[in-house]
Amino acid sequence: MAGGVPGEPLGEFERVRRFFAPLSGPGGLDLLDDAAIVDCRAGQRLVVTADAIVAGVHYLPNDPPEFVARKLLRVNLSDLAAMGAQPLHYLLTTALPTALGSDWVAEFARGLAEDQRRFGIDLLGGDSVATSGPAVLSLTAIGEVAAGMEIRRSGARAGDLVWVSGTIGDAFLGLALLRGAYQQLAPEYRARLIGRFHIPDPRVDLGRRLAGIAHAMIDVSDGLIADLAHLCETSCVAAAVELALLPLSPAARIIVDGEPGVRTGLAVGGDDYELLFTAPAASTKAIDDLSSVLGLPITRIGKIESGTGVRLVDADGRTISVDEPGYRHF
């Protein structure tokens, strides 16, 4: 939190001292220095990523600050997971409306503290400034991966199978619920879907263990189809996704059973933060074993082909034409 800029109210220093300094690890130098120190272990590379979120765009202004903090941290950890990296540290800059007050910041920091413990990471530094607009929160996450073991988007090859972890579409449905849809859904299912929207589960363990197995990997943030399209474009290949194979949670299945057209929406909805990867068919047993060890579904949903683009297919491999509103061909 070094290098403040003139014009900041003194309160920013106090905020850092009170709420953020307790989150710092040894390399963070208690957030008292101009910068922080990161030691690199022999044979390891560091992996870095940064994402920003804006109140009213990426989260709802009334969302509990603790959830906002945890989502901000977790979307970045998900990016590290998609490279096969182990998270270590993070830096945080907050631009907050002065109206937010210390209670909001205290709860926000509490959310960070909880997830720091869970993921074994610490805060290295950052900055705290004021804005007259909506809050803008930016986080840089730093992880490590054994040199040469990082998993890239660009390694997919024709013939690879396409896999995805967990279930798809829950966060998309959670947001729809928050906006008033599916009022008839039972409370326990509602809570589950909204929870998936508020606090994603970055698949850190899975990511690390896929080193040497996955040819290419990405995390699903923009939507399964869009992110698979990113992966395919970077790898110069195409993909076919079998719509019926999309892994759905019990709650999502209830909604899709009532309204089958929703299924394609789940494939494009985004915010899943599951890992989407490709691997040769010969790795199927290794992947199934990983799924068992981690207690996490990993589902084969399609295959990589030569060409460009991503298409949805039925069980016989026939392209499904989709004309649902909001769906774009990639």
Place this chain on the structure above:
Amino acid sequence: MAGGVPGEPLGEFERVRRFFAPLSGPGGLDLLDDAAIVDCRAGQRLVVTADAIVAGVHYLPNDPPEFVARKLLRVNLSDLAAMGAQPLHYLLTTALPTALGSDWVAEFARGLAEDQRRFGIDLLGGDSVATSGPAVLSLTAIGEVAAGMEIRRSGARAGDLVWVSGTIGDAFLGLALLRGAYQQLAPEYRARLIGRFHIPDPRVDLGRRLAGIAHAMIDVSDGLIADLAHLCETSCVAAAVELALLPLSPAARIIVDGEPGVRTGLAVGGDDYELLFTAPAASTKAIDDLSSVLGLPITRIGKIESGTGVRLVDADGRTISVDEPGYRHF
């Protein structure tokens, strides 16, 4: 620029591709991946820092975007310099009003490109999002320093001399000029002071070369007195600064000659991005030699004492009482 979040206009992807991907280095993986790779050299540690700036708070909304980019980058490089680190890479998140348009972004990226070349650094990644409020720009800078050679704020000892690089107060006066003050000042002096406000000169070479010489160091961003107070607090010492020794540029000297009370304003004004450090008297020759080699003034302005706080003194060591508006005792 990986891990975009749903709700972003597609334009953000295009912006990244067009304006920011050309700035990426080998570790940035063309900004096509979920995260970027940083290799660590044996015997080196990484040093990381993050600062955010907000339109209308830290820069004027009409400032040329190229200047905004360069200032954002340079205030972070100044933090690395203050640890004695060599800058290597940076990550950038931008939250921009959609009204800003591509021209602004293109000019902003041009400023980054220019300073990347100058400082030998490259872009690793980040994020690009939209905000309904003022622009918020956040940058994380990564540098390296030989293990054990990093310079901390906490190393000052009673008896050390206090030194500062360059000249103090120019940026403060530059901002005052932009706000209409000192209209009688000659144009060449005006341009120089305003230039120092718009584009600071992080003292990267000096910072690196002070390893092994400086006991403690900080960069002057909040103001010379405030930052010296931070250094003293962290080091558990006090300092006396001889007001008459403050190094002033020719332009600042003209203003101070006309209005002597301004001198204390320069000591608290901030935004200098000079290096402020302490060193034992025995290092005086080494520091003078460095000054000659770099062609950069390095001026002794005071000394470290036991106790707490920072006081301004006259040539005889008597405390100067300051009652100028805007001045606070630290």
